[in-house]
Amino acid sequence: MGIKLEEVTKIYESGEIKTYACKNMNLEIKDGEFIVVLGPSGSGKSTMLNIISGLDTPTSGKISIDKDIISDMNTKELTKFRRNNLGFIFQQYNLLQTLNVAENVEVGREVGIDPFEIDEVLEQVGLLDQKHKYPYQLSGGEQQRVSIARAVVKKPKIMFCDEPTGALDEETAKEVLSVLKKLNEVYKTTLIIITHNPSIGMMADRIIKLNSAEIVEVKENKNRLSAYEINWN
Amino acid sequence: MARISKEKQNEIRNKILEVSKSSFEKNGYEETSTKKIAQEVGIAEGTLFNYFESKGEIFLESFTKGIVDFSYDSELKGEYASEILYNYTEKILKKTIIFPKRLITELGISMIKLARKKPKLTKQLAELDYQYIRNIENICIELQERKVIKETDIKFLCETLYSTIMYELMMYLYEKEITRTMFLGNIKLKFKKILIMIGSE
Ligand SMILES: Nc1ncnc2c1ncn2[C@@H]1O[C@H](COP(=O)(O)OP(=O)(O)OP(=O)(O)O)[C@@H](O)[C@H]1O
Ligand SMILES: [Mg+2]
Numbered sequence: 001m002g003i004k005l006e007e008v009t010k011i012y013e014s015g016e017i018k019t020y021a022c023k024n025m026n027l028e029i030k031d032g033e034f035i036v037v038l039g040p041s042g043s044g045k046s047t048m049l050n051i052i053s054g055l056d057t058p059t060s061g062k063i064s065i066d067k068d069i070i071s072d073m074n075t076k077e078l079t080k081f082r083r084n085n086l087g088f089i090f091q092q093y094n095l096l097q098t099l100n101v102a103e104n105v106e107v108g109r110e111v112g113i114d115p116f117e118i119d120e121v122l123e124q125v126g127l128l129d130q131k132h133k134y135p136y137q138l139s140g141g142e143q144q145r146v147s148i149a150r151a152v153v154k155k156p157k158i159m160f161c162d163e164p165t166g167a168l169d170e171e172t173a174k175e176v177l178s179v180l181k182k183l184n185e186v187y188k189t190t191l192i193i194i195t196h197n198p199s200i201g202m203m204a205d206r207i208i209k210l211n212s213a214e215i216v217e218v219k220e221n222k223n224r225l226s227a228y229e230i231n232w233n
Numbered sequence: 234m235a236r237i238s239k240e241k242q243n244e245i246r247n248k249i250l251e252v253s254k255s256s257f258e259k260n261g262y263e264e265t266s267t268k269k270i271a272q273e274v275g276i277a278e279g280t281l282f283n284y285f286e287s288k289g290e291i292f293l294e295s296f297t298k299g300i301v302d303f304s305y306d307s308e309l310k311g312e313y314a315s316e317i318l319y320n321y322t323e324k325i326l327k328k329t330i331i332f333p334k335r336l337i338t339e340l341g342i343s344m345i346k347l348a349r350k351k352p353k354l355t356k357q358l359a360e361l362d363y364q365y366i367r368n369i370e371n372i373c374i375e376l377q378e379r380k381v382i383k384e385t386d387i388k389f390l391c392e393t394l395y396s397t398i399m400y401e402l403m404m405y406l407y408e409k410e411i412t413r414t415m416f417l418g419n420i421k422l423k424f425k426k427i428l429i430m431i432g433s434e
Contacts, residue, residue, distance in 0.1 A: 014410045055425050056418070079313040079425075083434055093423075093430040098386060107432035110383060 001066045001085065001157040001190055003029040003052060008061035008071075010047050010213075020213040021047035022058065027208065027215060031066075032188045034181065034224075036201045039210030045194045046162055048210065052192070053086055053160045054078040065158070083111055087156030087189075089164045094147040095135045102131040105149045112154030124186065125149045125179050141172030145179055152183055158190040159183070165195065170232045177203060178227035202230045246284050248274045254295040258332060262292065262339045289347045289354045292340065302328070303364050305372060314382045315428040318369060318394065319421050325365060326398070326420075330405075330413050338406050366395055382433040390431060397423045 010022040021044045029035055039045050050056035052063060054070050063070040065085070073081060095104050102118055109115045122128040125145040135143050144164060151159060161180065165173035177193075181203055184191040193200065201207040202225045209217040237245075252273045256265040267288050271278040285291045308324065311317040330337070348355040370391050376382045382390075398420055405416040428434040 012412075012415055014412045014415070017410070050422065055422055075316050076312050079316065079434055082429075088426075088429055090426055090430075093426045096386075096389075096431065098389070107383075111432055111434070 002031045002033075003027075003158070003190070004062075004064045005052065006062040006064075008048075008051060008058050008063060010044075010051060010056070011059045020044075022051065023213040025061070025215050027218070029190065029192070032184070032190055033206065034184045034191045034204045035193070035206055035208060036204035037192065037194045037208045037210065038196065038198055038201055041196065043210040044213040045196075045210055047213075049160055049162055049192065049194055053088070053158075054082050084113060085157045087151035087154065087159040089144070089147050089151050089159070089161040091163050091166055094150070095143060097135050100132050100134050101127060101138070101146050101149075104135070104146055105153050108150035109153045115154045116152070118153060121149045121153045124152075124183065139172065140168050141175050144168065144172075144176045148176070148179055148183070152187070152189070155187070156189060158192065161191070161193045163194055163196070165197075165200075174227040174230075174232075181227060197233075199230045199233055203227060242284075245274065245276065249281060249284055249291065250295045253291045257292060257295070257336060261336050262288075262343050267291075287347075287351065287354075289344065289351060293354060293357055303368055305368055309372065309375065312381070313428075314373075314376050314433050315421075315425045317376065317381070318372060318428075319424045321369065321372060322365075322394075322398065322420065322424070323417055326417065330416070334406050362395075366391055369394060382428070382431065385431045385433070390427070393427055394424065397427065 005025050005027045008022055008025040009020065012019040012021055023044075025048065037045050037048065047056065051058050052070075054063075054073070058071060061071065065081075068081065070078065070081070096107065099107065101122070105118045105121060109118060119128060119131075122131055125148055127142060127145055127149065130138065130142065135146070138146065148164075159180070164180065165176050168176060177200065180191060180193065183189060193204070201219075202221065204221055205224065207217075207219045207221060208215060209219070249270060253265065253270050256270060256273075265288065267281055268278050270291070271281040274281070285294070303325065305321045305324075308317055308321040311320060332340075344355060344358060370387060373382060373387045373390055377384060377387070401416055401419050401423070404419075405411045405413075425434065
């Protein structure tokens with residue numbers, strides 16, 4: 001699915017003070033594209049992602065995903081749309097600690113209309129042989145791969161990832177990123193990753209840079225690198 | 234008080250609550266004195282203590298009675314769990330945050346000080362939280378029966394929702410620039426993420 005933002009603005013008002021979290025954002029994301037959103041802390045990355053994915057609503061502007069105008073939907077319609085079409089990987093709130101790997105993926109699967117098989121997805125993220133383990137028995141990277149499997153199993157059209165490697169060391173982060181990239185290639189899922197690490201941008205089709213709530217640069221990346229080819233910094 | 238009619242007694246009692254409430258809002262907890270309340274109501278301070286044991290008790294009653302309504306029937310009409318749980322939570326919180334931040338913080342501190350002397354008050358205050366938790370638990374059970382949320386560990390879900398509210402409340406109280414709207418917005422967003430996590434949305 002493709003995404004279109006037109007003059008999207010989000011303002012937080014605190015008394016007299018207005019804070020722009022997103023300011024007149026215009027952007028088109030193509031179906032199947034791999035996008036990395038970069039920007040310093042407070043530049044509006046999470047807000048932008050929350051708004052595009054219908055978790056939050058803009059103050060003004062228009063957001064459409066394919067033919068659907070997200071910004072015109074009410075809560076009910078939005079929830080339904082999200083449920084049917086979108087996948088999420090958050091920094092927190094990902095895995096249920098009392099369920100094992102397969103059961104956690106099952107939780108994601110039940111939401112889907114035409115989901116993948118659990119084993120197939122676990123195979124893709126390289127965790128098929130660990131499906132009976134519990135989150136506490138896994139490394140940070142493995143846990144994050146379970147989150148990915150969980151989000152992917154319902155066959156989302158778009159995957160939204162807010163700092164999916166934020167808490168991971170370089171090696172583990174690369175392992176997670178290469179899984180995300182693979183899923184984008186295998187399933188043609190539109191993939192949007194938010195990060196403050198510019199080197200991750202080298203993996204994407206396009207890099208969107210934010211600063212002070214505005215899109216300041218949109219850059220094509222002709223030569224997509226694999227996770228293991230990028231120089232980490 | 235035997236010589237005053239029941240009706241008159243109620244009238245005085247309500248007047249005390251009314252006067253106190255506006256003084257709490259205007260002057261804060263510490264700056265509100267029972268002496269001044271009594272003066273404004275037109276009774277002796279000693280008489281006031283026939284109605285209430287302490288300033289803390291007055292505050293608690295002016296706060297809980299009639300201000301916070303914990304019932305939830307109409308909230309259940311939504312279709313998705315995050316919406317239903319949030320709407321109910323918002324109803325409760327909106328009543329709580331009508332007081333200025335400063336007053337809520339101050340009250341918290343005063344209550345801690347008071348707790349040693351009047352354990353009953355602390356219990357009453359804690360009862361508000363328990364009541365909220367019990368009610369969201371019941372809402373969750375009902376939503377599970379209606380298949381709005383899938384079978385999940387309800388205790389865990391309620392604990393997660395409740396800790397989220399408490400965390401956001403702290404941030405709201407301590408960070409000057411976080412407004413009521415932001416506070417509620419943050420909770421709403423997190424509720425959605427939590428319901429996504431348990432696989433209901
Ligand atoms: N719920 C909120 N209430 C008030 N202001 C907010 C809220 N969320 C974000 N902001 C403000 O909006 C701006 C953008 O915040 P946002 O969280 O989108 O940034 P970010 O790029 O994701 O930052 P980080 O890299 O630290 O996660 C900041 O100035 C932030 O303080
Ligand atoms: Mg962020």
